[in-house]
Amino acid sequence: MHSFLNSHVIRGKPVLPMTVALGHIGASVLRSYPGHHLLAVEGAKLFSGIDVERDVPVQLKMARQAAAADGLVRVACTLSKAPVGGRLAPAYGATVVLSPSKPNPPPAVRFD
Numbered sequence: 292m293h294s295f296l297n298s299h300v301i302r303g304k305p306v307l308p309m310t311v312a313l314g315h316i317g318a319s320v321l322r323s324y325p326g327h328h329l330l331a332v333e334g335a336k337l338f339s340g341i342d343v344e345r346d347v348p349v350q351l352k353m354a355r356q357a358a359a360a361d362g363l364v365r366v367a368c369t370l371s372k373a374p375v376g377g378r379l380a381p382a383y384g385a386t387v388v389l390s391p392s393k394p395n396p397p398p399a400v401r402f403d
Contacts, residue, residue, distance in 0.1 A: 299340075306340030312383040316368045319351055320387040324364060327389040336384040341372045348373040349382070356386075364389040 299308045317332045341347055349372050356365040366387045371379040 301340045304342050304344060307343055307382075309335065309337055309340075309383065312341065312370055313385055316351065316370055316383065316385055317387050320353055320366045320368060321389065323353065323366075324389050327364060327391055328393050329387070330363065330390045330394055331388040333386045333388060334384070338381040338383065339372070341370075341382045350379055362391055364391070 299306050313332050313335055317329055321327065321329050341349060349370060352369045352371070354367045356367060359365065366389070368385055368387060369381050370383045372382045373379055
């Protein structure tokens, strides 16, 4: 196990870092909408995390929200894990925002 997981612990067990889980969620939604661009991952939630000491089956649920006047696509997501002998339990959640056009990069920051 990698030592960086020592700082990602819930109830004494190392868990998948939230940034990794949110990256997976964002990339999965983006692959489902060819031609769109990732604009944001909003409202990130940590429910219980995913234990990384063993293989754990996971499921990503994606629900597209009603179309917005701004043309953006918003997809509410929950990444769930299957506990041993149990049903799916939410681990992480977020809303992914996609744009049909490439967003403008933020202005450069200058350090003078």
